[in-house]
Amino acid sequence: MTSLNGLFTAATLLSPAPALHFDKVTFSHQEKTLLGPCSFVLDGAGPTLVMGPNGAGKSLLLRLAHGLLTPTLGQVSWSTGIRPRQAMVFQQPVLLRRSAMANLVHALAVNNAARRTRTKLVAEALERFGLTARAHTPARVLSGGEQQRLALARAWVLRPQVLFLDEPTSALDPAAIKAVEASVLEFHNQGTRIVMTTHDLHQARRLASDVLFLSGGQVREHTPAQTFFQSPASREGRAYLSGELVD
């Protein structure tokens, strides 16, 4: 992974986000193939929304892309040849038993950010994500929406080139969903590659530039969002959008 120091002073990311390549990636468990083989390249501007029915393999795909799982076969790679700075936000935020502020400081410390810049970055992120008044509150006492904002703030301080989000709003109310979507677009506008799963078709229409549609552990299509929602290329995509059961 590339070094973090130096970037912490930059307000924006200057270089384009690297492209993600899946080359015949398969993930199996106990001799059962759960995903793949799948091949695709995410090299557009994004955001990319990964969609598909329950059990399609969306979370597996994100975990493989983020490096939390290793492919059984095939290769996950990046156009730069090195793993970019990347972060992942989950449906249920995974936060440390510390204050909101300490969670952010910790993220910077483990990523070797210079000590002198940490305070400024943390204060800026707390402010940006509307958490200044909650800075000293234990993270696990925060509401669901606040916890998700903290998870996004933690990603923000790391200035990720790529951000994976796995159903980040499925447990949130409409106001919290709106806040998360605004943050996702802010990451995108700063040059971060966004790869996100959702079951919310309205949300996907609001955010997606392109859609990677999966069913039965296979990528059925990777199409511009407008194409996907107006005339999906795959039979499975058409069935999904019309509310039919898809394997």
Ligand SMILES: Nc1ncnc2c1ncn2[C@@H]1O[C@H](COP(=O)(O)OP(=O)(O)OP(=O)(O)O)[C@@H](O)[C@H]1O
């Ligand atoms: N670590 C794992 N070990 C074994 N099986 C797994 C593992 N992770 C996921 N699976 C199985 O792989 C399949 C795909 O799971 P995945 O979580 O990727 O689906 P999904 O598309 O994200 O579904 P949902 O929309 O319900 O979250 C499921 O059958 C799941 O039970």
